[in-house]
Amino acid sequence: MAKPKIAIIFYSTYGTNHQVAVEAARAAEAAGAEVRLRRVAETAPKAVVEGQDAWKAQAARTADIPEVSHDDMEWADGYFFSAPTRYGAVASQLRAFIDTLGGLWMKGALANKTFTATTSAQNAHGGQEATTLGLYTTAMHWGAIIVAPGYTDPSVSEAGGNPYGFSTNAGAFDDKGRAAVAHQAKRLVEMTAKLRG
Numbered sequence: 001m002a003k004p005k006i007a008i009i010f011y012s013t014y015g016t017n018h019q020v021a022v023e024a025a026r027a028a029e030a031a032g033a034e035v036r037l038r039r040v041a042e043t044a045p046k047a048v049v050e051g052q053d054a055w056k057a058q059a060a061r062t063a064d065i066p067e068v069s070h071d072d073m074e075w076a077d078g079y080f081f082s083a084p085t086r087y088g089a090v091a092s093q094l095r096a097f098i099d100t101l102g103g104l105w106m107k108g109a110l111a112n113k114t115f116t117a118t119t120s121a122q123n124a125h126g127g128q129e130a131t132t133l134g135l136y137t138t139a140m141h142w143g144a145i146i147v148a149p150g151y152t153d154p155s156v157s158e159a160g161g162n163p164y165g166f167s168t169n170a171g172a173f174d175d176k177g178r179a180a181v182a183h184q185a186k187r188l189v190e191m192t193a194k195l196r197g
Contacts, residue, residue, distance in 0.1 A: 004192040007076035011040035027182035031189040038068035078114035078192035088127030111143030128167035155179040
């Protein structure tokens with residue numbers, strides 16, 4: 001049987017969601033998936049990015065990771081999205097990419113694929129759950145199948161207890177978080193494999 005194909009798609013301003021995506025990719029591969037790690041294109045003006053040392057450094061760290069494309073979306077059997085929250089919604093860079101997917105959506109190319117999401121915010125109540133649920137609303141429009149971690153493993157509670165999808169404070173991705181992300185990625189692979197038969 002062919003391996004489930006999982007696209008790990010992330011946007012990361014300062015590095016937290018990049019770290020999450022790398023861990024998700026590692027865990028998904030370990031669980032038997034074929035993985036594409038893809039970054040979302042930066043839409044902020046170059047002068048703004050380069051005007052903040054941490055943002056500029058993060059852009060340089062991920063420059064060798066391919067940008068996500070429509071081909072990646074069609075290729076994948078399942079999606080693992082990771083991006084920070086901005087004002088209680090997903091970062092505009094990821095939203096901008098999602099807003100280009102109308103053609104794929106109209107022809108059903110995003111339907112019946114698995115979908116899970118993670119996020120980060122500056123503080124514990126900075127919109128993390130709203131951001132994840134907002135991404136799931138998008139997935140429902142596609143006809144995708146949401147694979148939330150729920151409370152299916154002790155790592156979820158140990159990392160803060162978010163049943164919708166792992167979330168963390170910016171810059172605070174630790175070993176407990178890595179375990180929760182690994183579980184969420186493994187669960188995505190397992191559910192995707194079951195759906196593919």
